[in-house]
Amino acid sequence: MWLEKTLNKMFFRFTKYILLVSLFCLLGQSSFALQQKEEDVILRDFIWQKFIDLPKSKRPKIGVTLSAGAMRGASHIGVMEVLSEAGVPIDYMSGTSMGCIVGALYNAGIPLNDLQNLINNIKTSSISRDFNIGGILKYLFAEKLFSSEQFQEFIDSKVGSKNYEDLPIPFACVSADIKTGEKVVFDSGPLALGVRASMNLPGIFEPVEYRQRLLVDGGIVDYMPVDLVEKMGADFTIAVYALPNFSGVMPSNVLGYVLRIGDLRGAVLTEDSEHQADFVILSRVGEISSSDRSKTPLAIEIGASSAYQELPKLKEKLIINGIKYVFK
């Protein structure tokens, strides 16, 4: 009995001390962790400024790839704004479908604010002159696909008939040859033609005839062309993926179903591209339907917020990659 009491007493006394020591360690660790985080931020901000001030020849070359994703792909505008505001140097760019549209217009010098307005207010008549009753009747009864020629003219009018070679950042986009299934890369010649071919949705638009090829949306062969910026010479690649959410949003019309097929194929293709890239920004726009044009402002907002959340990690990875250029 006495022994039991003594043991109980000792047990409680020890437990009390163990608890106190644990609490002390826990408090110590948390305040230490906070201080460490602050110290990291100070150094990161300092080196980042040095890094972005380096001349192009004295830092790693950075390539940015924008995925396909139809209306979800409007989120790329938000991502590009965050990268641009943070001063991330961009040396090469590539894109597919909506990624190609945003990349081309950004690269052609359209300010991001104007680009937002342009994408938010794009009219169906700017995409196809067949988007009218006559065109729809032809589509339904004569099985004649819509022409996307109007879209090429629209892009041309916005970029001032530029060629790929005229762009300040070397740029390439992807299209697919429906005859052979081959991936066709546009990195020279008229910019608007490549952009049109890259977003030319099969089953909706008639294929673009170009040099014996019949070109359709590049999303079916390369949804997120990371390899293109690598081939151009990028030492560090950033892939931007407008993430779909298949179970969250169900297609509600023909266009939605056609886009869903592309997205499903894209999800398989992007697995490789994600591994290939040095850094991936996932825009969490899954709740936005690929065919919902009214949601582009929200997609842009989500793109910006997703990129901003990833920005500290991106800066750290870039700094580690280029530290030898800052501290010699």
Next chain:
Amino acid sequence: MSLNNVFVLFLCLLFIPLQGTAFLGLTKRTDQKQKISVARNAYSNGNYEQTIEICQDFLMQNQEAPMRRKRRIYSLLGNAYAAIGDYDHALLTYNSALEVLPNDVELNLALANLYYKTELYDKAIEFYNKTLNIDKNNQQGLLGLGRSYLKIGFLSKSKQYFKEYLSLNGEKDKNVYYEYASANFLSRNNNTALDYALKAKEINENNPDIYFLIAKIYNTLNAPQRAEENINTALQLAPDREDIFLTSMLWKAYDKTTAEIALNKIKEYQIKNPESKLALFIEYVALLKLNKEGQAIKTLRNLQQMKGESFIKKVTEQILKND
């Protein structure tokens, strides 16, 4: 009894219940008004629990109360829940109120502010936008959007709404200058950032954060002397702020002409803070700039041995790997 008298009597009998109803209605109205007044007083005096009780009673007993009175009660109830930190109930209250009164500016704004406070910025943006859809020049709505977009990093929108707020508000709310300057600094519009940071300084000469921001802007603009003046003032105002001190030392260490000063000061700091990895890194930078490469590498190796994962350690390991 003449026919006329019978008619008058009939009219009197007819009006008694009507008068009674009117009287009861009047009493109820007075009672509701009184309850609102009591709830408001309780809220103003910081008696939030009491406010909640009164408001809940009111809503239970006065389901047919006019919308304007219900709005006041919902507003008080939501505010009282928010004041005691019961955000779940506050959100529920505002949302329930908005089901009845979807176009109420005050309720939309209160809900947006609460979402902002609970860091649900996308929802805050949704309700600030609703506020502006109802009242396009609502200043709190514009300010809320400026702040929310700043938090999610959509800087062009943040600047746009801050600018609209400032243009409507003129010179009245100069505290917003600092936030607008910060948004511009983050998006590397350094000249605008400087303009507004200096304006912010004029009205608040004792705020170390403003001087720190000005110093950072000058440093980015390659004006080291002005950067130093301002960071020194920030340190005088807040001598315990280690973030300001360490930033100042890092700048000095990276500059050959001041590296020696940084080295001495950081060694003093290390005596009190031996666990600081950044202090060791600053020592490395200063030694490197003073062409003492051997000692610099030795410092990095010491840093490498320190416990814990951090970005500073990753940088250290990469430099040593490259070396």
